Amino acid sequence: MMAMAPSIGWAQTDVVKSAQEASAALRAATTALQSADKADDRVRALTKTIRAYENGLNAMRDGLRGVSIRERALRLQFDSQRDQISRLLGILQTLERATTPLLLIHPTGPVGTARSGMMLSEITPGLQKQAEALRFQLEELASIQVTQQIAQDDLAEGLKGLNQARVALSQAIASRTDLPQHILDDPEQVQRLAQTSETLESFATALTNQDIGAQHDSILGFEDGLGKIQLPANGSIFRKFNQADAAGIERPGILLATPALSLLTAPWASTVRYSGPFLDYGNVIILEPDPEYLIVLSGMSRIYVVAGDIVSKDDPIGLMSGKELELGDLLVEVSQASETLAQETLYIEIRKNGKPIDPIDWFQVNKG
8 A cells, every 4th residue: 555645734835935935025126126216315225126136036046946846756756656546546436436335245245244344444544544645745736836837927027127127226326416425536546556466465465555545434343244244245155265266276265156147235334445357357346344454356247336435335336247037047947956047256355454364254154
């Protein structure tokens, strides 16, 4: 006799619920996008909206991936137990059609009838348990299919809204009148340093030694943020501090794998010491959150700040590389239960008095 354990309990609650919550997050982001057009500080409102979309899309990808894995497991279970399920359904249909007196009549007489009744009374609870397990699984599968369709519709709207928000943010930054305070006295000197420095380390050291005048009160106290700072972009640690890459090269920073076109925000209120291309690092932004510290970021395709700007925590400072995500690509990714879609990499260094320290100690990340 086959054994089919009820599975609707945790599976439907966790897997389906997570996808439903992700759908709700995307719908909330769409509402926020509509409100951002009327906000007094449109740049900040759009930044929050884009972050909400990114978080919602990441949650949706995880939710749909879990739902897809659960659906596949159920279908494989049904396929492997196809013959047993057919026999169970056949027995249940026979029991449903037959009358109780007919079931109790046995050709060997009263003794056989009594024995068959005893056997039937022992078997029936087991059949009912299996039938109940099958019903739970079929209900879960139906719930998964409904959730998948709703989630896909919300995912399509979320991608559309995210792309609209990015365009709106670029326009808002270009037309803003409340520009960041600018305190760099000689931006050409910084450009000369960038052109004459042979390494990122020598450039960062030169910036550390350069006097740019008094600091703004709001950008002090960086050490209070140790272990509490949000990463500048959504993503996961791809390479740790001083960990060698495939070519055996060690860099005194970390690599963050991010989805394509992720928004880059200031992790702390800072002075922008440099922004622009540098050697083979591509575009680089160097932030000074405190007179003793520099945060070095590279890998973005678009930069929203210039050297000398004073930015607040969570201000938009750039955009990662890549192409706009499409619904078809996301659905292929989640259906294959993979995490390989359009990953870009952001390089992050933190330096104290010119010397590199492990950025992971500063950010809220999984240290495992």
